[in-house]
Amino acid sequence: MSKIGVFICHCGENIGKTVDCPAVAAAARRIPGVAYAVDYRYTCSEPGQAQIRAAIKQYSLTGLIVGACSPRMHERTFRKVAAAAGLNPYLCEIANLREQCSWVHADRSAATAKAIAIIRSAVARVQCNTPLLPIHVPLTRRALVIGGGIAGIQAALDIADGGVEVILLERASSLGGHMAQLSETFPTLDCSQCILTPRMVEAASHPKIRLETYSELERVDGYVGNFQVTIRRKARYVDWSKCTGCGTCWQKCPQKKIAAEFEEGLGRRTAISIPSPQAVPNKPVIDRANCLKFKTGKCGICQKLCPTQAVNFEQKDEFFTEAVGTIVVATGFQTLGKEYFELYAGGDHPDVITGLQFERLASASGPTGGEIRRPSDGQEPRTVVFVQCAGSREPATGRAYCSKICCMYTAKHAMLYRHKVHGGRAFVLCMDVRTPGKGYDEFYRRAVEQDGVNYLRSRAARIYPENGQLVVEAADTLNGGERLELRADLVVLASAAIPQSDVRTLAQKLGIGYDADGWLSEAHPKLRPVETNTAGIFLAGAAQGPKDIPDTVGQASAAAAKVLGLLSNQDLQRDPIVARVRRMPPPEYSTCLGCFACAAACPYQAIEKEEIKDRHGEWIKTIARVNAGLCQGCGTCVSVCRSKSIDLDGFTDDQMCSALEALGG
Amino acid sequence: MTALGYYPGCSLSGAAREYDLSLRAVAARLETELREIPDWVCCGATSAHAIDHNAAFCLAADALLKAHRAGLQQVLAPCAMCFSRLATATQELRRNSSLARQVALSLGGEAPRLAQVQAINLLTWLEGFPAGVLEKHVVRPLKGLKVACYYGCLLLRPPRVTGAVQVEAPRKMEAIVARLGAQAVRWSMATECCGAGFSLTDKTVVLRQGRRIYGAARAAGADLMVLACPMCHSNLDMRQSEFAAGEAPLPVLYLTQLIGLAWGLSREELGLRGHFVPVEPEFSAALARG
The missing domain is CATH 3.40.50 (Rossmann fold)
Incomplete structure (x- = not known):
């Protein structure tokens, strides 16, 4: 009993x-x-x-x-x-x-x-339960970090410093992500490049980090401790093992008018290029869509002039597979482009720019050398209007969330503008100002009190050009929605942070969740903020939700700690909730007929073939066998098995039937 | 011949008679039979919806019920305000069962059937015609004509009622105008309010709004303006001599009138003589310029 x-x-x-x-x-x-x-x-x-x-x-x-x-x-x-x-x-x-x-x-x-x-x-x-013992599976002591922005760099460095080998994957040709584009950073106004580039170099030269830039994740197989990741190294058309980064090619390339992504379209680049002079690795790639050689078959100047014969127009994408034990997803975010804001001067006015574009204008390495000049005519703007919450906190247009970083970077922008353009007027149109963070409110007050930035609690309704300026119409929300009208030379939109456009595809490859907005889902919003619901896959940075640099770095280090914790085990213990093919004594051995319907149904490729032989090695029959390391205990095989030869430990037919029968009474 | 329910509302039977005329002329060419809802009454856009919520819904529901009894599934309400009231009523009656019961009680039963009729506006009706249908009637292509498409408030807003996707920078009317060969200008006031709500209480608001809309259309280089709302039309046409006194006139046409012009319909058929800002000679001059 x-x-x-x-x-x-x-x-x-x-x-x-x-x-x-x-x-x-x-x-x-x-x-x-x-x-x-x-x-x-x-x-x-x-x-x-x-x-x-x-x-x-x-x-x-x-x-x-x-x-x-x-x-x-x-x-x-x-x-x-x-x-x-x-x-x-x-x-x-x-x-x-x-x-x-x-x-x-x-x-x-x-x-x-x-x-x-x-x-x-x-x-x-x-009453039907039987004691089960945990399954031990081997562990690959190696990590993959997807995304080479500050989140990925930090996570990779922390993991590597813990003695574990890291593959750092970045789809652009250089590390750095959005942080490399920023001018100064709040709340200390230290230069972004100055604090980031040393970390980029550190990551590139760390003996435990293998850099795979200009590469993307193609597919993921396996499970925690034993992932097989297939990586596509995109054709660069430059043999980086030969390239010295001398710069001859991008100086001589005749295609010089291409809008530079790194400059947010405010600067120009060549068809063979590096994104910025601080790029790591400092090696160029050819943009096939804009290259004359690829478009017309003529040119090839870079190939002729390259002192190391590194240019190779025949290069193809390469695929390779690596074994890793854990994965950190640090793929970051993007911001809404200004074309989204049709009410703001049609979404294509040169003097209505996004916050990221302003970063490039204010950056010493940017297209204007750090001088604030408006894109239309290069004039110094005398009045700049900053529009906060552009696209954020607007359920009607699809985003109810706060982008979190904009209040602070707008205060920084207005401050930088006031520092650079003496006598210039800066207006910030805001719903409210949110500054939780160490030193953040002090920073915002400094913008107001010391740097004379005018904050107006209002919503910008419409912007349109008139007589060479931009008319900004807004509702004064402190005064019953009274109409406000400002004339600006430049308008900067604090445009919403949004998920990467292909984040869903990535999440599906990895088998991790994302929310309705497209942010990757953590396992628990409070208690498991860097884990995903898939064991062995962790999150870092703004891919999980809008984040500033301090939060991003903090979460990246947390993800690294999780990785190191997991990989510090000798092997992995897994729940023994796995399927099992029933065996019986000879001469039947098993009721399994070897139809392998289970193998076709198994989403994890966990069904193997087992040959039963007699003591002389003579084949008797072939039946299915479950690889307990791969089995995830989903039970699909149990339901497709025609001869009822498979059972799921922990959820056996006996257990389920007894439970159901007891309910019936 | 396709049959379509037709709810003219008070404006199209009165001040906006030219909208009614031109719509009927266009519908005839599009082989659409406009079947006027028998014995229709006010849509409730007047004082009703400000004074008595239920009465406003009863008025709209009455029209929907009569349409249903007449076997109509879709009702074209060319006036933006009528459209808004009918569409709001359909939606509310579907969502709010206690309201539906109350309204049914007032109208004598048949609550479940009230919400089966769908009200559509002029744009929805026109864009339903596949490519080539509007185009094939064009005998006088409006090439070079610069048109400011003006939406006002209620054609698109609120989107949960109208179902419009692009509310801030709509392109529906622009697409129709382009099918006539004309060029829709990009301008900043397409969805600005014409001030109609203040037309009786505070004329200065109406004049200020009219001035802003007129000025923006002019600044964008428009030769004329098209719209699909009798209230907008009366504010921008009738009051233009006040808010743009002594300036170049900007003809304001119903979209159906512009379509009719491109299709070579007569001035009488389109009711072009009913405007305060004369359509001619501006229209022909603009075409000649283009």
């Missing part, structure tokens, strides 16, 4: 308010096979856990049921409690009395009756 302990948790009022927990415990006591049943206010608390440990020992329990929240929440917790008291953890089952009962019902007596039925079912189930 089994001796099962039943513990009914009130979950404060979450369960207790709707379900009569003492009555459920009393009913449980009457179920055959139950040796002990009790209710408690918070079973997951230490006194609650102590109560379970004591009962296991006192009553020599052979099974444990906790009637509480969803198993997603605390199954692990209570299985650990069981293990601590010497009971095999897989003899502990959760009966979900919260999500599947108290939260979805209002009638107390009906909910209590249902809770008792759930417990009865769990008792029947746990």
Whole structure:
């Protein structure tokens, strides 16, 4: 006779308010096979856990049921409690009395009756449970970091400093990401390049970091500890092993009028180019769409002039596969382009620019050498209007969220403008100013009090050109929406931070989640902020949601700590919830007929072929075998098996049928 | 011949008769039979919706119910305000069952059927014609004619009622104008309010708005303006002599009138004589310039 302990948790009022927990415990006591049943206010608390440990020992329990929240929440917790008291953890089952009962019902007596039925079912189930042992799988002590912005660089450096080899993948030709484009950084106004480029160089020269720039993730196979990642190294048309970065090619390239992405379209580049003089690695790629050689077959000047014969127009994309144990996703964000804002001068006026464009104007390495000049005619703008929340916090246009970084960078922009253009007037149109962060509000107050930036609480409604200027119409939201009209020489839009356009494809390749806006989902918004719901894949930086540099770096280091923690194990222990092909004694060996419908259905390629031979090595039959390292316990094979030869440990047919039958009563 | 419910509303039977005339002329060429809802009453856009919420819905629902009884699934409401009231009513009656019951009680039953009729505006109707249909009737291509397309408020807003996707910088009317060979100018006031709500209480607002809209259309180089709302039309046409006294006149046409001109319909058919700002000789002069 089994001796099962039943513990009914009130979950404060979450369960207790709707379900009569003492009555459920009393009913449980009457179920055959139950040796002990009790209710408690918070079973997951230490006194609650102590109560379970004591009962296991006192009553020599052979099974444990906790009637509480969803198993997603605390199954692990209570299985650990069981293990601590010497009971095999897989003899502990959760009966979900919260999500599947108290939260979805209002009638107390009906909910209590249902809770008792759930417990009865769990008792029947746990009587069929068998002790299971964790599966050990080997671990590849190597990490992949996707994205070479500040998040990826920081994560890669921290992991590498922990002694683990890192592949740092970046799709642009240089490391740096958005931070490389910034002029100064809030709240200290230190130059972005000055703090970033040393880290880029450090990453590139670290013995444990392998840089793969101008490369993209093609596919991911495997699972935590044993990922196989396929990387596409895009054709650069330059052999980087020969290239010395001398610059002859990009100086002599005749295609000089291409809008430079790094300059946000405000500067020009050549068809063979590096994004910026501080690029790491400092080696060029050829932009096939704009190269004369590719377009017309003529030219090839770069190839003729290259002193090391590094230019190779025949180069092709290369694919290669690497084994890694964990992956950090640090793919960053983008900002809404100004073409999105049609009400703001049609979305294509040269003097309406985005915040990132202003960064390039203010940057000493930018197209104007750091002088603030408006794009249309190169004049110094006497009045600049900064429009905050452009595209953010507007549910009507699709984004309800706050982009978080704009209040601070707009204060910085207005400040930089006032420093550079004496006598210039700066107006900031804002919904409100959000400055949580160390030294942030002081920075904003400095813009207002010392640098004379005019903040107007208002919403910019429309911008249109008139007589060489831009008329900004706004609603004064402190004054009943009274119309405000400003005449500006330059308008800077603090345009919303948005996810990378291909983030969904990436997330699907990795098997990780993303939210309705397209930000990658963390496993828990508060308690597991750098983990994803897929084991072994971590998040860093603005791919998870808009973030400034300090937050990004903090999260990148946190992700690195998670990676190092995971890889510090000798091997990985996995839940033994895996499928198993039933075996029996000779002469049948197994009811498996070897049809391999399971292999076709398995999403994880976990089904192998096993040949059964007699003692002389003569083949008898071929049957399916589950690779426990690859199996994720989804149960798909169980449902397609025609001869019912596969069972899922922890969810066996016996367990499920008993649970269902008990419900029926 | 395709049958389409037609709800002219008070304006098209009165001050905006030329809209009604030109619409009927265009519909005839498009082989659409406009079936006027029998015995229709006010849409509720007047004082009703400001004074009595339920009465406003009852008025709109009455029209929808009569349309349903007449076997009509779609009702064209050319006036932007009528369209807004009918569309709002359909949506609210679908969403709010207690309102639907109340309205049904007032109208004598049949609550569930009220919301089955769909109100559409002029733009939705016209853009439903596949490429080539509007174009094939063109006998006088409007090549070179610069047109300011003016939407005002209620053709597109609020988007949850109208279902419009591009609300801030719409392109629907521009697309139709382009199909006639004309060039839609890019300008800043296409969705600005004409001030109609203040036309009786504070004329200065109306004049200021008219001035801004007129000025922006002129600055964008428009030869004329097209729109699809009788209230906008009366403000921008009738009051133009006040807000743009002594300046170059800017003819203001209903979209159906511009279509009719491109299709070579007569001035009488299109009611072109009913305007305060004469359409001619500006229109012909602009075409000649183009």
